Structures are given as C-alpha cells and as structure tokens.
Amino acid sequence: MTWAPVARRAGSPREKLRGALLVLPAAVLSLVVLGGGIGATALQAFGLLPVVGRPTPGVEAFTARPGELFAAVGVSLSVAAVSTVLAVVIGTLAAIVIVSRTRSSRAVAALGTLTVTIPHLIAAATVGLLLSDAGVLPRLLGIPPEAWAPWVGGPLWGAAIVELAWKESAFIALIVTGTLATRIQTYDETAALLGAGRAQRFRHVLLPLTAPTILIGAAISFVYALGSYEVLWLLGRTSPEPLPVLAVRLFQGVSLDSRPEAAAVALVTSVLALAAVALTFAALRRTAAWR
Amino acid sequence: MTPLRHRRRLAAITVAAASALFALAGCAAPAAPDTAEFADWDAVLSAAKGQTVQLWMYGGDDQGNAYIDDVLAPAVAEYGVTLERVPVTDTRDALNRVFTELQAGREDGSVDLVWVNGDNFRTGKEAGAWRCGWTGMLPSMANTSADDPLLQSDFGTPVDGCEAPWHKAQFTLAYNAEAIPDPPTTLAGVLDWADAHPGRFTYPAPPDFTGSVFVREALASVSGGADEVPTAFSQDAFDELTPALWSRLDTLAPNLWRGGDTYPANETELGQLFADRQVDMTMTYGPATLTGLVADGTYPAQTKVLTLEDGTVGNASFLGLPVNSDAAAGAMVVANVALSAEQQAKKAEPDVWGQFPVLDLNALSAEDRALFDALPVSPVVPPYDELSRNAHGELAAEWVPALDDGWRQNVLSR
Numbered sequence: 001m002t003w004a005p006v007a008r009r010a011g012s013p014r015e016k017l018r019g020a021l022l023v024l025p026a027a028v029l030s031l032v033v034l035g036g037g038i039g040a041t042a043l044q045a046f047g048l049l050p051v052v053g054r055p056t057p058g059v060e061a062f063t064a065r066p067g068e069l070f071a072a073v074g075v076s077l078s079v080a081a082v083s084t085v086l087a088v089v090i091g092t093l094a095a096i097v098i099v100s101r102t103r104s105s106r107a108v109a110a111l112g113t114l115t116v117t118i119p120h121l122i123a124a125a126t127v128g129l130l131l132s133d134a135g136v137l138p139r140l141l142g143i144p145p146e147a148w149a150p151w152v153g154g155p156l157w158g159a160a161i162v163e164l165a166w167k168e169s170a171f172i173a174l175i176v177t178g179t180l181a182t183r184i185q186t187y188d189e190t191a192a193l194l195g196a197g198r199a200q201r202f203r204h205v206l207l208p209l210t211a212p213t214i215l216i217g218a219a220i221s222f223v224y225a226l227g228s229y230e231v232l233w234l235l236g237r238t239s240p241e242p243l244p245v246l247a248v249r250l251f252q253g254v255s256l257d258s259r260p261e262a263a264a265v266a267l268v269t270s271v272l273a274l275a276a277v278a279l280t281f282a283a284l285r286r287t288a289a290w291r
Numbered sequence: 292m293t294p295l296r297h298r299r300r301l302a303a304i305t306v307a308a309a310s311a312l313f314a315l316a317g318c319a320a321p322a323a324p325d326t327a328e329f330a331d332w333d334a335v336l337s338a339a340k341g342q343t344v345q346l347w348m349y350g351g352d353d354q355g356n357a358y359i360d361d362v363l364a365p366a367v368a369e370y371g372v373t374l375e376r377v378p379v380t381d382t383r384d385a386l387n388r389v390f391t392e393l394q395a396g397r398e399d400g401s402v403d404l405v406w407v408n409g410d411n412f413r414t415g416k417e418a419g420a421w422r423c424g425w426t427g428m429l430p431s432m433a434n435t436s437a438d439d440p441l442l443q444s445d446f447g448t449p450v451d452g453c454e455a456p457w458h459k460a461q462f463t464l465a466y467n468a469e470a471i472p473d474p475p476t477t478l479a480g481v482l483d484w485a486d487a488h489p490g491r492f493t494y495p496a497p498p499d500f501t502g503s504v505f506v507r508e509a510l511a512s513v514s515g516g517a518d519e520v521p522t523a524f525s526q527d528a529f530d531e532l533t534p535a536l537w538s539r540l541d542t543l544a545p546n547l548w549r550g551g552d553t554y555p556a557n558e559t560e561l562g563q564l565f566a567d568r569q570v571d572m573t574m575t576y577g578p579a580t581l582t583g584l585v586a587d588g589t590y591p592a593q594t595k596v597l598t599l600e601d602g603t604v605g606n607a608s609f610l611g612l613p614v615n616s617d618a619a620a621g622a623m624v625v626a627n628v629a630l631s632a633e634q635q636a637k638k639a640e641p642d643v644w645g646q647f648p649v650l651d652l653n654a655l656s657a658e659d660r661a662l663f664d665a666l667p668v669s670p671v672v673p674p675y676d677e678l679s680r681n682a683h684g685e686l687a688a689e690w691v692p693a694l695d696d697g698w699r700q701n702v703l704s705r
Contacts, residue, residue: 049394145567238496249498
C-alpha cells in the first residue's frame with residue numbers, strides 16, 4: 001500500500017508497541033461509536049433488536065417500501081451530486097482567486113472563512129428566508145409569491161442545493177487554497193516563465209496538482225450532503241423524501257414496525273456513503289499527484 | 292503485512308465489535324412496573340420530596356412553555372419537587388427516548404412525564420411503556436367527571452389509569468374574513484370553497500398531527516357525517532370508506548397551494564403561509580394561540596374562527612408516566628397539581644395558555660367554580676361550549692397510521 005509511511009523500515013517491537021498504544025484510544029473510541037452505532041442499526045434493520053417481542057431475523061425492513069426507498073436514493077444521490085459539482089467548481093475558482101493576490105482575493109478569503117463558521121441549520125434557515133415564496137428576495141425584487149419560482153419545496157430542490165453548494169464551496173475553497181499555497185505556486189510560476197498561458201497553466205499544472213485535494217473535498221461534501229437531514233427537511237418538499245428525512249420520519253412513526261424500516265434506510269444511506277468514499281480512494285490512486 | 296497477521300487483526304476487531312454490540316443488545320428486556328410501590332397519597336408526597344421531574348412536551352408553543360416555567364413549576368416547588376421542562380418537536384421524540392432507554396435496560400429513565408394522547412399513548416401502552424393504575428390515587432381526580440367519555444378512552448384506547456388528564460382540545464379552522472366575506476359552514480363547503488379558489492387553501496402533510504386530523508375530518512365529511520365512520524378500526528371499514536376520501540382529496544389537490552405539488556410540513560409552516568397571506572385558511576388543535584397571533588399582528592386582523600355545522604373533533608390530552616421513570620412520586624405530584632382547580636383555571640386564561648379545562652365544572656365547589664366564571668373572553672376564539680358544539684370524538688388510534696399511510700400512497704404520490 002502507498003500510505004506514504006514516515007519511515008520505510010520496519011519498526012522494532014518496542015516502537016510497534018508504542019505506536020499501537022498511541023493509536024489505541026482513538027481506535028477504541030471509533031470502534032465503540034461506529035461499531036455500536038452502525039451495529040445497533042444493522043441489528044434493528046435485520047429484525048434482531050425489536051422494541052417488544054422476540055427477534056425475528058429477516059430483510060422485511062428493506063423490502064417493505066421499495067418505491068419510497070428507491071425514490072429516496074434517487075433524490076439523495078441527485079441533490080448530493082449536483083450540490084457537490086457546484087461546490088467544487090465554485091470552491092476551486094474561489095481558491096484560485098484567493099491565491100492570485102489580487103485586490104479581490106482578500107474579500108473572497110474573508111467571505112469563505114466566514115461562510116465555513118455558519119452552522120448548516122442557520123444557513124438553511126437563512127436560505128429559506130431569502131428564497132421562499134414570500135421571502136426577502138422576491139419582496140426586494142417586487143415579485144408576487146405566485147410568480148416566484150418554487151425554490152423552497154420545489155420539484156428541483158433549488159433552495160437545498162443552493163444551501164449545500166454555498167456552504168460546501170467555502171469548505172472546498174479553503175482546503176484547495178491550502179494546497180495551492182504550497183510549492184505548487186512555484187511550479188505555476190515556472191510554467192508562466194516558460195510561456196504557458198493562464199488556461200494552459202490551469203489545465204496542466206494547477207488542476208493535476210490539486211486534484212487529490214479537490215477529490216477528497218468533493219467526497220467529504222458529497223457524503224455530508226447525502227446524510228444531511230436538517231437542510232433537506234427545512235428546504236425540501238413532502239415527496240419524494242431524501243434518505244435521512246425518510247429515515248427520521250419512519251423512526252418517529254407510531255407503528256412499532258417502522259423502527260426497523262428506519263434502521264434499514266439509515267443502513268442504505270451508510271452503505272452509499274461508504275461506497276462514495278471507496279470510489280474516491282480508487283480515483284485518488286489514479287491521480288498523477290498521488291503517485 | 293503478512294496475510295496471516297492481517298487475518299488475526301481482523302479477527303480481533305470482529306471480536307471487539309461483537310462484544311460491544313452484545314453489551315448494547317444484551318439487556319433489552321423492559322423492567323416490570325412496581326404497581327404497589329406507594330401505600331397511599333401521603334407515601335407519594337413524602338417520596339416526592341427532593342425529586343426532579345423531567346416533563347417532556349412539544350416545545351413549539353411559547354405560551355405553553357411559559358406556563359410550565361412560570362406557573363406550574365413554582366406551584367410544585369411547594370411540594371419539594373423540581374420541575375424541568377424538556378422541549379421536543381414531536382411527542383414521538385419523547386416516546387422514542389423511553390423506548391430506547393427500555394431497550395437499553397435503563398431503570399432510572401430520564402423521562403418522568405410526557406404530554407401525550409392518541410396514537411403515541413396507544414403505542415406506548417402496547418409496548419408496556421406506561422405505569423398504569425396510578426391516577427386513581429390523585430386527590431385532584433375527584434374534580435373530573437367519572438363518565439366523561441373523553442377521559443375514559445383516548446382515541447379509542449382505554450385510559451385505564453395509565454395517564455392523568457390535562458387539557459381538552461378542539462380542532463379548529465380559522466379564516467381571514469377580509470379575503471372570505473361569506474365563509475362556508477360545513478367541511479364539505481370548505482373543500483368546495485378551496486376548489487373554487489385555486490391556490491388559497493392547503494393543509495399540513497400527514498403524519499403531522501394537524502394534517503392528520505384534517506384528513507380524518509375530511510373522511511367524516513365524505514362519509515356523510517362523523518357517525519358514519521366506526522370509531523373502532525377495521526380493515527373492512529377502511530377499504531369501504533377511504534376510496535371516496537382519496538378521490539375527493541385527489542380532486543382537491545390541483546386547487547391547493549402550489550397545485551398540491553407539495554404541502555406544508557406542519558401547522559407552523561401552514562401558519563406562516565396564512566400570515567404571509569398566501570392562503571386564506573389555517574387550522575389548529577390549539578385555537579388558544581389564535582388570540583395572541585392576531586393581537587401581535589402575525590395573523591390578519593380579520594382572522595375569525597370558522598364554526599362548522601357538522602362540528603369538529605375534540606379530544607383530551609394527558610400526562611403519561613413511563614414505567615422506568617426515576618422520579619415517579621414526583622411525577623404524580625406534578626400531575627395532581629396540574630389537575631387542581633387553581634392550575635386548570637390559570638391555564639385556561641387566554642393570556643396564560645388558553646387550554647380548555649378537563650374538570651367537571653358543574654361539580655366544583657362554588658369557590659373553585661368562580662375561578663372559571665371569572666375567565667376573560669377572547670375577541671377571536673369563541674368559548675369552549677360554542678367551539679365544541681356538535682363535536683365528535685376521535686377515531687380509534689389504529690385509524691391514524693392507516694389513514695396517514697393511505698394519504699401518502701393515494702394522494703401524495705398520485
């Protein structure tokens with residue numbers, strides 16, 4: 001594996017023991033939290049941990065609502081994909097502006113830093129107030145509620161995508177700036193001295209060197225959007241529901257069977273998120289900078 | 292790393308994860324309630340001293356929150372009980388907490404009282420999550436009528452002393468008289484009015500409880516009256532009555548706000564649309580809030596309560612005591628104080644909370660009765676007897692999830 005170890009020689013038994021002991025607290029914590037959380041969810045989803053009665057193993061919880069589950073997977077993946085693409089494009093462009101040391105770079109950097117600190121719930125409420133039918137923006141523009149496009153609760157999930165893209169683009173801008181601010185800049189200057197134009201430098205120098213950072217940022221942002229409840233609940237619509245909203249509704253359902261169904265939806269969400277991370281690492285190994 | 296060592300590490304991780312799971316899952320048996328824990332009310336009073344009671348209740352009603360913090364909590368403090376309010380967005384959250392604690396085998400549960408009724412009460416009773424047979428000990432129960440049907444059965448589920456009565460509620464529609472000078476007088480009329488005025492009406496999406504009760508009212512209306520819908524749930528009655536309901540709501544949908552493409556998620560969002568003049572009607576189980584919302588200018592000044600000839604559904608809500616509460620005696624004291632004539636009268640004041648009392652007013656002593664006669668009149672909300680004229684009872688709790696699910700399948704995803 002190419003996890004870029006600090007020392008390429010094998011450590012002495014003592015060093016290994018010390019290493020293992022240092023990692024132990026973190027490993028135990030993640031094992032209890034992840035193993036306990038996902039494990040309890042899996043037990044419930046497969047009918048092994050009922051609220052009342054005997055455990056009845058089976059996959060009924062997964063097959064109980066095929067239509068709703070497929071629709072939820074579709075909505076969640078689409079919203080997460082669109083908002084991630086927007087966030088990557090806007091975030092990368094913002095990062096290039098930030099390191100360009102022009103007059104606007106400070107303003108963009110300040111905006112990005114400020115955006116990262118705003119909690120998603122507040123950001124979602126803000127976007128809702130701004131874009132809803134009788135919101136601040138249509139009022140400022142003098143557009144009556146009937147004529148305003150249905151951003152909040154509309155069929156295209158406009159307001160939810162705007163919120164996720166806005167918040168995540170700031171995150172991506174900051175981590176890409178971090179990469180760009182390293183030695184990459186000297187490569188960029190060298191290419192410029194050799195006569196490469198702006199577009200060429202972006203295409204052949206900046207993009208390949210920042211690709212791993214962008215990929216990782218995109219994966220984090222995608223997985224976040226996939227699991228986000230409050231943004232999609234506040235700004236989304238009644239049907240179809242995204243995975244986390246469906247899971248919470250089922251979890252809160254009064255019928256005792258709906259808890260395993262909620263756990264099944266949560267498990268599907270986790271599997272999708274893990275798959276996205278796995279694909280990212282597969283893609284990461286292929287990037288030039290990683291090799 | 293050699294394959295063998297890799298495998299050994301994997302085995303170690305599996306064992307560790309599995310033992311963590313067994314630790315979580317191993318103790319999932321609910322504790323049995325100790326019914327004969329207190330000999331008499333004095334024993335409860337002395338056990339309650341120094342206890343802290345956590346009351347879990349819907350936290351979206353500022354007046355309700357203020358009543359608990361400023362009126363009820365000081366009153367129970369005289370008995371040495373500390374009352375803490377835990378706000379939840381939905382009563383199901385409180386019930387889920389109880390279930391989760393029972394699943395984990397906790398006997399010192401953090402939920403001591405829940406403001407509950409209907410399907411949540413039934414689900415909790417099915418799961419054995421409530422302490423039962425304790426309300427008979429409360430001295431204040433003497434002020435209620437023993438044969439009040441709303442207090443005997445909670446959405447068709449026998450109460451059996453598993454919860455202490457707290458308020459009565461009446462489902463109420465309100466309209467903006469400025470926009471609707473000639474309001475409909477029946478629920479069928481409301482639906483026809485909505486058809487005739489596209490985009491000016493909507494209702495919250497079930498399983499939100501306000502949207503859910505609206506669907507039940509529509510069921511009574513299309514079935515030819517509340518008496519035509521049997522209170523007890525049966526699949527036959529459901530199959531016979533609901534096609535007409537789904538077809539009516541389906542025809543209505545294109546004429547709703549946003550063409551029925553999406554619905555407000557709850558009463559608050561519907562209220563927001565009403566406040567923004569995007570719709571001309573709103574609905575609530577707690578008409579008491581209307582007075583304040585009109586007075587502070589949130590709702591149109593011309594907001595009026597729509598009294599329907601066919602009546603609306605009325606119910607009572609209760610305080611439930613989970614079996615695993617670690618402050619059961621304190622919780623009983625709180626339930627008893629909350630049911631006293633002074634607290635019920637104070638709570639009924641529109642400026643305080645405006646909740647309708649559960650007491651039998653005719654049976655009260657002259658002194659207690661005077662407290663209720665002195666209540667001020669709201670300019671927006673008519674008194675309870677007028678509001679509850681022709682009122683009908685709630686359907687059995689089994690109807691609620693069946694109708695909520697049916698609505699999602701037949702009306703929402705058409």
